[in-house]
Amino acid sequence: MARERKFSTVDLYQSTKHLLLEHGYDGFTFSMLANRLDISRGALYKYFENKEVLISEYMVFEMKKFMVQLHKIQEYKSFEEKFDYLIHLIFHDQEIHRLREIGLEIPRSPNTKVHENQEQLDQLHYEMYTSLQSFVELGKQEGIIKPSIPNGLFLGFIFQTIAIPNHENLPYSEWVSSIKEILRHGMFKI
Amino acid sequence: MARERKFSTVDLYQSTKHLLLEHGYDGFTFSMLANRLDISRGALYKYFENKEVLISEYMVFEMKKFMVQLHKIQEYKSFEEKFDYLIHLIFHDQEIHRLREIGLEIPRSPNTKVHENQEQLDQLHYEMYTSLQSFVELGKQEGIIKPSIPNGLFLGFIFQTIAIPNHENLPYSEWVSSIKEILRHGMFKI
DNA sequence: ACTTTAAGTGACACTCGTGTCACTTTATGA
DNA sequence: TCATAAAGTGACACGAGTGTCACTTAAAGT
Numbered sequence: 001m002a003r004e005r006k007f008s009t010v011d012l013y014q015s016t017k018h019l020l021l022e023h024g025y026d027g028f029t030f031s032m033l034a035n036r037l038d039i040s041r042g043a044l045y046k047y048f049e050n051k052e053v054l055i056s057e058y059m060v061f062e063m064k065k066f067m068v069q070l071h072k073i074q075e076y077k078s079f080e081e082k083f084d085y086l087i088h089l090i091f092h093d094q095e096i097h098r099l100r101e102i103g104l105e106i107p108r109s110p111n112t113k114v115h116e117n118q119e120q121l122d123q124l125h126y127e128m129y130t131s132l133q134s135f136v137e138l139g140k141q142e143g144i145i146k147p148s149i150p151n152g153l154f155l156g157f158i159f160q161t162i163a164i165p166n167h168e169n170l171p172y173s174e175w176v177s178s179i180k181e182i183l184r185h186g187m188f189k190i
Numbered sequence: 191m192a193r194e195r196k197f198s199t200v201d202l203y204q205s206t207k208h209l210l211l212e213h214g215y216d217g218f219t220f221s222m223l224a225n226r227l228d229i230s231r232g233a234l235y236k237y238f239e240n241k242e243v244l245i246s247e248y249m250v251f252e253m254k255k256f257m258v259q260l261h262k263i264q265e266y267k268s269f270e271e272k273f274d275y276l277i278h279l280i281f282h283d284q285e286i287h288r289l290r291e292i293g294l295e296i297p298r299s300p301n302t303k304v305h306e307n308q309e310q311l312d313q314l315h316y317e318m319y320t321s322l323q324s325f326v327e328l329g330k331q332e333g334i335i336k337p338s339i340p341n342g343l344f345l346g347f348i349f350q351t352i353a354i355p356n357h358e359n360l361p362y363s364e365w366v367s368s369i370k371e372i373l374r375h376g377m378f379k380i
Numbered sequence: 381a382c383t384t385t386a387a388g389t390g391a392c393a394c395t396c397g398t399g400t401c402a403c404t405t406t407a408t409g410a
Numbered sequence: 411t412c413a414t415a416a417a418g419t420g421a422c423a424c425g426a427g428t429g430t431c432a433c434t435t436a437a438a439g440t
Contacts, residue, residue, distance in 0.1 A: 002386030003436040026216040029427060043388050045429065145377055153368055154377055156354030164346030178343055186376035187335055187344055192416030193406040219397060230419050235399065381440105388435070395428080405418070410411105 007037040016058045021095055025055070025105040052109050056117035059103040063124040066096050070131055079139045086135065087183075090162050091176055097159060100125075157183060197227045206248045211285055215245070215295040242299050246307035249293040253314040256286050260321055269329045274370075276325065280352050281366055287349060290315075347373060 015036045019028050030051065034041040048054035069089055076082045090097065103121060106114070136154050139145035145154065161179055170178075205226045209218050220241065224231040238244035259279055266272045280287065293311060296304070326344050329335035335344065351369055360368075 002384085002438075003388075005387065024216070026214070030429095031427070039387090040389050041428090042390070042430085046387070050429075144379060146371075146379055149368060149372065149377055150358055150360055150365075152356070152358045153354065153360075153365070153372070157351070157372060157377065160350040160354050161347070164343065164350050166342070168340055168342045170340055170343075175340075175343070178339060181336075182339065182343070182347060182376065184376045184378040186372065186374045187339055187347065188374040189334060189336055192408075192414085193418075195417065220399095221397070229417090231398090232400085232420070233418050236417070240399075383440085384438085386435105386437090389433080391432095392430085393428100394430105395426100397426090398424080400422085400424105402421095403419080405416105407416090408414085410413085 006039050006043075011037060013058055013061060016054065017062070017095070017099070020055070020058075020102050021098060025102045028055070049111065049113070052106055052111060052114045053117075055103070056106050056114050056121070059099070059106070060117050060120050060124070062096065062099055063103075063121060063128075066093060067124055067127060069093065070128060073131065073135065079135075079142045079144050082135055082138070084180075086158065087176065087180060090159065094162055097162060196229050196233075201227060203248055203251060206244065207252070207285070207289070210245070210248075210292050211288060215292045218245070239301065239303070242296055242301060242304045243307075245293070246296050246304050246311070249289070249296070250307050250310050250314070252286065252289055253293075253311060253318075256283060257314055257317060259283065260318060263321065263325060269325075269332045269334050272325055272328070276348065277366065277370060277373075280349065284352055287352060 012033075015033055016028075019032050019036065023032070028051065030041050030044050033054075034044055044054075048057070073082050073085055073089075076085050106118065108118065109115060132155050133151055136145065136151045139154075140147050161183065164179075166175055202223075205223055206218075209222050209226065213222070218241065220231050220234050223244075224234055234244075238247070263272050263275055263279075266275050296308065298308065299305060322345050323341055326335065326341045329344075330337050351373065354369075356365055
């Protein structure tokens with residue numbers, strides 16, 4: 001019926017991700033993306049009215065992908081297993097944390113599509129939140145986590161932890177197991 | 191000799207700080223700053239050739255101020271006291287962490303003034319680093335910190351920790367003491 | 381072969397931040 | 411009181427990103 005597209009949706013999302021992580025929300029431009037995909041800037045406007053639409057749409061895609069992974073946490077029954085899986089997951093999907101922050105930079109827009117995507121993101125975020133909340137609750141029920149720790153703080157520690165820059169370039173496994181150890185039992189002796 | 195200035199250096203730094211924290215490095219513009227100081231944009235160019243010069247100069251000011259505080263850690267002798275002081279310090283100077291990140295966004299510039307400021311920032315950063323390193327070493331010598339923990343990870347935990355968003359809006363003292371408790375002895379029982 | 385239709389192009393007009401500069405304003409001290 | 415010099419102003423030219431649109435290109439169906 002019509003001419004073949006010069007780029008796939010996968011290409012587009014990959015490039016978007018790459019450019020977002022490299023230049024941040026403000027630094028991202030349609031020119032860059034067009035350039036990377038080897039098409040003209042004008043062509044992009046055939047698919048996305050503007051940056052907000054494109055990025056919010058991409059964010060929904062990325063968050064859905066992450067939630068598929070996160071829901072697998074239900075396959076593990078004990079808190080200990082879930083804990084290991086969660087740490088493993090966020091270390092292997094490091095960017096998601098930064099990307100979620102970038103997603104929050106999209107200005108609340110009156111544009112219908114953007115608004116829909118933002119509502120969907122809110123929904124996904126809420127799902128993530130409840131999923132993680134019940135994970136923490138389980139830890140308390142099983143008597144593994146200290147009950148005095150607020151749930152938000154528990155989760156905050158886990159998510160902030162992965163953003164600690166490994167300046168000394170310690171080997172991955174050593175780094176992760178040190179972090180787990182600190183999360184479990186702290187940095188002080190006894 | 192000449193006409194009176196419409197703004198003080200303190201005004202200028204305060205406004206710069208405020209705008210940087212609100213809009214980030216890229217979002218910061220001379221128009222905003224001029225507007226806030228109630229002068230014309232052109233006037234700012236009498237003092238700063240461009241954004242890089244202004245912001246790098248401000249960052250040096252802010253870092254020096256922070257280092258004065260940090261050096262006071264030497265007044266405390268035991269590791270425990272130093273630990274308490276450090277946590278207190280970075281909680282009461284929360285923005286410094288975000289500001290330091292923003293400072294790193296200033297592109298390495300050929301401009302002499304910017305270059306000088308950046309070298310001074312590097313120097314200040316190095317001072318901060320060594321000061322904190324010896325703090326950690328003391329903790330290990332005193333047998334308080336687990337020796338297996340890499341120094342960078344120890345410091346990373348402390349600095350990332352303050353960035354955990356207190357979504358549940360727990361009272362400050364409760365929040366801080368929970369964080370200290372986790373840093374000391376972790377989130378798991380026993 | 382020819383029409384249809386979506387893909388893609390590049391030029392245009394617009395906005396916004398930048399850096400400059402001739403000009404105006406206003407304290408000061410000679 | 412008046413020359414001086416720093417403070418401040420606003421207009422200009424420039425570059426970069428935006429969004430649009432008439433136009434060209436190339437598969438696919440008839």
